[in-house]
Amino acid sequence: METTDRPPAHPILSAPFRVGDWVAEPMANQLTRGETVRRVEPKVMEVLACMAAVPGETVTKDEFMAEVWTGTIVTDDVLARCISELRKALGDKARSPSYVETIRKRGYRLIAQVETDVEATAVDGVAVEAAPGAVSLAAPPGLDLRRPELPTRTRPTVVLWALAAVAVVALGAVLAYQAGVAGVRPLATTPLTSYPGDERDPALSPDGSRVAFAWNGEAADGEPGAFDVYVQDARGGAAPTRLTNHPADERSPAWSPDGQRVAFVRCGVGGECGVYVVGAGGGAARTLAEPEGLAVEDLVWSPDGQTLAFSARRGRQGAFSLHLLPLDGSRPQRLTSPASTYPGDLAPAFSPDGQRLAFVRTALDGRQDVAVVSVQGGPVRRLAREQKGVTGLDWTADGEVVYAANRDGAAGLWRVPREGGAPRWIALGSDGGEIAGPSVARRGRGIAFAQQRVQSQIIQLAPGDDRGRLLLRSTRDDFQPAVAPDGSRTAFVSTRSGSHEVWSAAPDGSGARQLTDFGGARVSSPRWSPDGRRLAVSARAQGNADVFVVLPDGEARQITTDSADDVAPSWSRDGMWVYFASDRGDTWQIYRVPAAGGDPEPVTVGGGVAAAEAPGGGLLVIRPDKRGLWLLPPGTDGLPQDAAARRLPANLSPADWANWTVSGPYVYVLERRYDRAATVVRLDPATGRRVTVATAQDVPEDSGLAVFPGGQRFLLARQERADSDIGFVADFD
Structure with a gap:
């Protein structure tokens, strides 16, 4: 389909508006009706906002293309998919529509009533509870109620x-x-x-x-x-x-x-x-x-x-x-x-x-x-x-x-x-x-x-070495390292190209090269597949975070497509599944999706912001509302049992979702202190025995942690300046 010589397009509403029973927030890509909050893809919201600008009037396919996909060559089925997703979010039916009516061979029109003078309702689907007047100072569930210990030299911000x-x-x-x-x-x-x-x-x-x-x-x-x-x-x-x-x-x-x-x-x-x-x-x-x-x-x-x-x-x-x-x-x-x-x-x-x-x-x-x-x-x-x-x-x-x-x-x-x-x-x-x-x-x-x-740089630590050795030298930010299972390659997030991308290098830091080209999207948490040929990564290519699998040639294949945030990917030991955390429900939970793509399925019901398969079976999970690392034993169906979760002695907060990894029979965690010092702890999930194996200074919050095979070398980020x-x-x- 050509992108030139199209008729003038209808404007797209950007302020919140009401359509039927729903309040649409274009800037938040979400729909709200009472206590129900549903988030949609940015293009789906733009299609709705384009029709809402002229309620009751037909918006032709060419007008949609000119306004929503300006300068982009797309086929008609892309628009049809957006309409289908919009109807699904609104609870509408194509054969007996209450919101979106199909005008055969022409386009679509919005038949529900539209009001433009409304207030937005929430951010990211999280309703903020705050009543007029005094508000309770009781900490939300899961917050540490001990007296604060802030650094005497560095602000948390x-x-x-x-x-x-x-x-x-x-x-x-x-x-x-x-x-x-x-x-x-x-x-x-x-x-x-x-x-x-x-x-x-x-x-x-x-x-x-x-x-x-x-x-x-x-x-x-x-x-x-x-x-x-x-x-x-x-x-x-x-x-x-x-x-x-x-x-x-x-x-x-x-x-x-x-x-x-x-x-x-x-x-x-x-x-x-x-x-x-x-x-x-x-x-x-x-x-x-x-x-x-x-x-x-x-x-x-x-x-x-x-x-x-x-x-x-x-x-x-x-x-x-x-x-x-x-x-x-x-x-x-x-x-x-x-x-x-x-x-x-x-x-x-x-x-x-x-x-x-x-x-x-x-x-x-x-x-x-x-x-x-x-x-x-x-x-x-x-x-x-x-x-x-x-x-x-x-x-x-x-x-x-x-x-x-x-x-x-x-x-x-x-x-x-x-x-x-x-x-x-x-x-x-x-x-x-x-x-x-x-x-x-x-x-x-x-x-x-x-x-x-x-500036943060990636350093290599060894047991007994408190300072470490700078592994990757650049004038940019390098953090969240990952080591291939055989130790032959490293991956990390870097801003060397001017934006967040995944890079790869040899074990000694030489030969660094850019793997991904997301073009400005925020990228996080690269994880190697068991065969060391692919990487799972989370990226905000469309505003919300999705999980991608990066192939050896750098091609990034998207394997989650929900309008929610999908973050913190990790691989199953057989390489067939990718676990990830998502807020697509009422709370953050762990899901898994076939590595080749397909329908995700829920794994936890008790909450999770990061997960990895445990060395002896089951699933290791960081909870969204509790400190620590939790081991969920496997059930008879092979899936982890939330009800039988056991807390392991690891001092991790939800913000530490990237600061741990599984290597061999152990779990390694990066435990940060308030003064930005940190210790690398080796944890046996079977016995709960923990051993401090290294210490580091000037560790940023989103450092990440990687371990070479054998557990004698560790990679993490250090704030250099x-x-x-x-x-x-x-x-x-």
Whole structure:
């Protein structure tokens, strides 16, 4: 079918709309009716939105092709399949339709009633329970209720930065190219800081004249010190004013609306956190609140000055959620309840009217969304869905959201309307580095942000070697290694091509070559087949995550097609099946699908975010709501028995879904500590005996773990670099 000389197409709705009994959310690719949430493929939603723009009118096949498949040559059966999937999702029938009617030899029309003035209902199918007024601070099931232990040198949100790191040179080239093509003159960026150590958490004063930030300085022995809060004139020149000086880390500065005070978070060595306030010119700090048992991040002040918002979680693991802290002495109120499998909800920012919070919601495999929720509670609504990670956001004075992300190989700033829609790129004349934590002036002009450089590399460890040897050298991010069963090849995820792809190399790291070409999709968790000829991998080629089998020539064959997220693949010992985790039901569960393709079948009922066949039979599973590693023994039918699950002594959280592997008769797990140190533990699933075989430092959250045959060499990721400076754009509104 030709793609040129088509009649003008109908527009596609992007805002939520009601069709019959269903609420459709085009930006979320989901349909909601009461408590029922169904997600559909992006093209299926576009077909529905195209018809909803002209309800009751016939949309011809050529019009569908021009609007939904612009510039792409496809056959009529592709449209027919989308219509079939849409009817299935809506519960409609072709012979007696209530929603979509077929107009023979012409096209289709939507016969159900359409309303366009509706609100979205959820993000990723997860209804957020938040009632007006006080919200219980009880931790969701499965969260660690022990007192938090946060690092004294590194913020947990460095994970957000590490997810999207790209090379400085490549970034500059991409941005310069985009600016030239678009005819956009980049905004002039002034570097406000270039001090040794790490300057982060920029907060621009309401009038745009000063920037508060956290800096860990440099101790006499050359090691980083504790973070303290400083204020720098946005015009530069003068030395910064130090507002705090404490042995504990003090971070996340937030300006009061009148610009006279700065609130901040102080977290001690044991993880106990408090919220404090100090005058913008210095002086004694005063306690605002000590949220007992909460690890606190990302503090922001409401426009009316009556409330603070922050991200927090209980303990060192589990999901961060958004909290409101009234300044009248009331207890904090929890506003969101993300699934415990997520790193959580981070980086809140108040809208100009103070009625909403925009924030970053992170999915299991690291994909991040820009979302918004009312301060009164209620459903979470997605504004933008990203592949590479979002590293902070803020609101503009006119009610748009500016966020930092890596889109299409370009790390920078983007802005999106509060109703959602296509993000617009903001050209910055920066000197490279990842952009993070944008902060916009409330009354005036200007935007501040961190320009940070984070790099993870794959190292090889041996028993007794605490430092390891760098195996793969590059200027990009390399992580989540895998070793072929015979030890002849390694595979890993890398951003060497400018986006996440799977690469392969010899056991000594030589001869690295790119295997996949997903072209910008987020890729994770490569796993070798038992014969060492194929790889299973999860990739977000169409927005949602699906499982692919990568052949020796690099061809990637998709073997799951559900509109849900399918992640963390692993092979059966005979190579006939691929296990994976999916949220296609009400909870995360383990499924398996024939390696050659076919219909997936459920494996667990008790939940799972990663699984692998156990050496002695049965299935090893990481639960979505519990810590540890669980062994499900085989039943008489060969399938694992959830009811007889036994917990093994492994300190793993749901976020560690990639940090373990099976090799020979043992299971090897990477147990991370709050200070980013980690131990490699060898576990015998039959006896439960565990032995620590290696230790490592500076291990990122999504490191991954691979073991060579014999268990004497291990591969994992190590963070080689993590520093940042503060940049400022004066001509921004």
